[in-house]
Amino acid sequence: MPKKEQMKGPSWSFCCCSQCLLLSAVVNIGKNLLKWRHESDLRSQEFTEESTYGARSTHCALASKKCTVIGGSGFLGQHMVERLLERGYSVNVFDIRQGFENERVQFHIGDLCSKTDLLPALQGVNIVFHCASPAPFSNNKELFYRVNYTGTRTVIQACKEAGVQKLVLTSSASVVFEGKDIKDGTEDLPYAHNPIDYYTETKILQEKEVLGSNDPANNFMTVAIRPHGIFGPRDPQLVPIMVETAKSGKMKIMIGNGKNLVDFTYVENVVHGHILAAEYLQKDSPLCGKAYHITNDEPIPFWTFISRVLVGLNYDAPKYKIPYLLAYYLALFVSFLVLVVSPLITIKPTFTPMRVALAGTYHYYSCERAKKDMGYKPVVSLDKAIEKTVQSYPQLRRASQ
Ligand SMILES: NC(=O)C1=CN([C@@H]2O[C@H](COP(=O)(O)OP(=O)(O)OC[C@H]3O[C@@H](n4cnc5c(N)ncnc54)[C@H](OP(=O)(O)O)[C@@H]3O)[C@@H](O)[C@H]2O)C=CC1
Ligand SMILES: CC(C)=CCC[C@@H](C)[C@H]1CC[C@H]2C3=C(CC[C@]12C)[C@@]1(C)CCC(=O)C[C@@H]1CC3
Secondary structure (H helix, E strand, C coil): CCHHHHCCCCCCCCCCHHHHHHHHHHHHHHHHHHHHHHHHHHHHHHHHHHCCCCCCCCCHHHCCCEEEEECCCHHHHHHHHHHHHHCCEEEEEHHHHHHHCCCCCEEEEECCCCCHHHHHHHCCCEEECCCCCCCCCCCCHHHHHHHHHHHHHHHCCCCCCCCCCEEEEEEEEEHHHCCCCEEEEEECCCCCCCCCHHHHHHHHHHHHHHHCCEEEEHHHHEEEEEEEEEEECCCCHHHHHHHHHCCCCCCCCCECCCCCCCCCHHHHEEEEHHHHHHCCCCCCCCCCCCEEEEECCEEEEEHHHHHHHHHCCCCCCEEEEECHHHHHHHHHHHHHHHHCCCCCCCCCCCCHHHHHHHHHCCEECCCCHHHHHHHHCCCCCHHHHHHHHHHHCCHCCCCCC
């Protein structure tokens, strides 16, 4: 809407004959209209230029900017919150713990499996980002099922009850991965019949629930973002595990021939994909009820990525190679031994068939659908992302010997 002063009536000039008055009034109205039009063009230009979120986001961004990030204390969640605040959203965080301090954020601490806990965090909210999950390497099957599956059903019910219009789920590209090569996989690949672990099995159940609940006729729209291998500053998982493995001397051998391409996705790109999805998710948009891969769009050989991060932190890159199948059957054998001795002792092996599969196969995904439907383009290149990540972990850097 034009500002008040731009709406004010025409200003009268010195001659007071009726023709001059009329002429002057028309000229002034014309001038004011042109001025308003020009300023409103500038305003919308400014918005679309400052944002990388495309023209369609204008409507949504102006309509409602109140959101809740479920899992907002976690690695991805914290980055989501920071970017949303920068974009002018008002942000609630719902999480089982408070991961950081920020006076601009309203924290709601609770368990997402409880609707009573959830509802206060969803009042007056238009968009919910659901990026909470138990850690993928946990062995607790019951917890995965309870949080990822039944908990997500509770999130959906609570959203509907609170009148939330958009639900954006953080799923995972692994929902289609069965431990066999995937090259440039699209979202049309079927869900894995034999998911690599129980975490992935429950991510599949979760995604199906969220996409199945899409109901634009009743003003409830859902979309699932499938990132892969998220990394970046403050990640407690990927880089710390790599460094831990290197420190223990177990990072000397590459699994496979070292050529298998994999997606590693910088956290800011993942965040960008989520916000785009939320802003493009409209009643008539193709996003409704669909899944979208979000990657760096620069697949890299798994061992090249590992080596670049390790060398960046002053550790040695792995040098030796072991054939993939040999490593896989060895890991199967280790799992079998662990099972046999499990009544006597509990061992948590690091060398598991699932990890061998992740390290030795191709698994990279096409993000063409996200490019087409929401204008997605990574905002940070892989080179820059690795550089930023390495710099962000001074405490993990090996002192020069
Ligand atoms: N990291 C990766 O490479 C990938 C991750 N994803 C998905 O991205 C999402 C975010 O992952 P990431 O940021 O790495 O995970 P984090 O573990 O860092 O963050 C998840 C957050 O959710 C919280 N949480 C767990 N259970 C509950 C619960 N019952 N109620 C409320 N909050 C809960 C966690 O608390 P606490 O820490 O105490 O458990 C944590 O704060 C997840 O859905 C994951 O499946 C997808 C692809 C790749
Ligand atoms: C050889 C070695 C010790 C490598 C360390 C890197 C791994 C910790 C990561 C390499 C690929 C990553 C990955 C995930 C977790 C961390 C890695 C195994 C996920 C399983 C996280 C959750 C998902 O949704 C899928 C991810 C696939 C890739």
